[in-house]
Amino acid sequence: MFMDAEGNKTVGFCLWCNRDFYSMDEVQTHNADDMAACPSFQELKGQQGMPPVLQAMFEDAGLLDDTRPADEK
Numbered sequence: 001m002f003m004d005a006e007g008n009k010t011v012g013f014c015l016w017c018n019r020d021f022y023s024m025d026e027v028q029t030h031n032a033d034d035m036a037a038c039p040s041f042q043e044l045k046g047q048q049g050m051p052p053v054l055q056a057m058f059e060d061a062g063l064l065d066d067t068r069p070a071d072e073k
């Protein structure tokens, strides 16, 4: 369904740190204890509402155009 940079199959990735997961066990370990294993989430939680990867997707889709200065469009 997903692939990492080397073309290996993954079950998904972390929206916060963009880490690739190769099994659901890995996902659960990463998300356990308020995502204690995710450095990006620990750094960014409480500061903004949106994971950086998701924000980049929205920007790519043009959904966040209004939040950027006109000269960056």
Ligand SMILES: [Zn+2]
Residues within 6 Å of the ligand: 014, 015, 016, 017, 018, 019, 030, 037, 038, 039, 040, 041
């Ligand atoms: Zn993460």
